[in-house]
Amino acid sequence: MPLSNIADRLPPMALALGDPAGVGPEIAAKAWERRATEGLLPFFVVGDVRSIEAVWSGPIARISDPSEAWEAFGAALPLIQIEDAGAIVPGEPNVAGARCSLDSLELAVGLARSGVASALITGPVSKAQLYGIGFVHPGQTEFVAERCGVARENVVMMLAGPSLRTVPITTHIRLKDVPDTLSADLIVSRSRTTERGLVRDFGIARPRLAMAGLNPHAGEAGALGREEIDIVIPALERLRDEGIDIAGPLAADTMFHPRARALYDAALCLYHDQALIPLKTLHFDEGVNITLGLPIVRTSPDHGTAFNIAGQGIADPGAMIAAIRLASQCAENRVRAQ
Numbered sequence: 099m100p101l102s103n104i105a106d107r108l109p110p111m112a113l114a115l116g117d118p119a120g121v122g123p124e125i126a127a128k129a130w131e132r133r134a135t136e137g138l139l140p141f142f143v144v145g146d147v148r149s150i151e152a153v154w155s156g157p158i159a160r161i162s163d164p165s166e167a168w169e170a171f172g173a174a175l176p177l178i179q180i181e182d183a184g185a186i187v188p189g190e191p192n193v194a195g196a197r198c199s200l201d202s203l204e205l206a207v208g209l210a211r212s213g214v215a216s217a218l219i220t221g222p223v224s225k226a227q228l229y230g231i232g233f234v235h236p237g238q239t240e241f242v243a244e245r246c247g248v249a250r251e252n253v254v255m256m257l258a259g260p261s262l263r264t265v266p267i268t269t270h271i272r273l274k275d276v277p278d279t280l281s282a283d284l285i286v287s288r289s290r291t292t293e294r295g296l297v298r299d300f301g302i303a304r305p306r307l308a309m310a311g312l313n314p315h316a317g318e319a320g321a322l323g324r325e326e327i328d329i330v331i332p333a334l335e336r337l338r339d340e341g342i343d344i345a346g347p348l349a350a351d352t353m354f355h356p357r358a359r360a361l362y363d364a365a366l367c368l369y370h371d372q373a374l375i376p377l378k379t380l381h382f383d384e385g386v387n388i389t390l391g392l393p394i395v396r397t398s399p400d401h402g403t404a405f406n407i408a409g410q411g412i413a414d415p416g417a418m419i420a421a422i423r424l425a426s427q428c429a430e431n432r433v434r435a436q
Contacts, residue, residue: 113206115221116220119190120191124154125417127153128413129418140176141171142175143175144177146186146198157174200231220242222399223238242392253390253391262359264374267368277312280329285329289333307363309347310348388424398421
């Protein structure tokens, strides 16, 4: 089916603005400003209109139904209002703002689940503020997974840029806890979800995966650590028996130069910084966090609330634009595969 026809079939995308005191409102508005030059498909934002008005003077169209975004998008930024965000001062988060960000996320997830939004894009939130109002999830990823009825161990966080995709097998844990957290079952589960996600969301018929080692030089055959021998290699053997194309374990320090990146579609890394440092080094202003394994498409710019620059008009919308673009591409790939 031609791409234009697929795009015509997609409902608008839902963008939860995140913490109203952060840069989410500014970069969402700037993304709308660049909708034509960046070729962005229609989206609408969910949040308090005052958070945008505090940092941007462009046109805003309040809508009550996502379908209204189609007509409004060309002339104004469509917005579904979330009330009671309290006093909004850019750079000064508060409890009311945290509740607003959570309410925005809840509504946007529901709209994506119901099919009236083709994808979910989430703006940056403050975990510290959310924890203060009783939020019990490690982050937005786990919250979205629960609302979609998917166990958190069955979703994968992928960081995607123009020339690199990485997946951390373990995420927000202490570095010293990584060896004890790793298991062959965890590696197999994360790798399976990654492989399926590359097929479903990225349209890659036969994904090529590469697995990093944990230790320097991937353990040097046990001389520098046995995790590769005892955990990683058995997991890779199981995956290969299932027909998954996966290389490794590879020395992480030689995995990310241009010739190496040409050999795989996604790099699986064993701890947080092993995955995020190369992605952010190469694509700091274009990095997108995409959640694989969900029944909906969910992306997010790969940066935080940046309270320190909120309201100054200097926030770069590049990662938000990339998140919107990738969300639409993944939604199109899902329709194409039907």
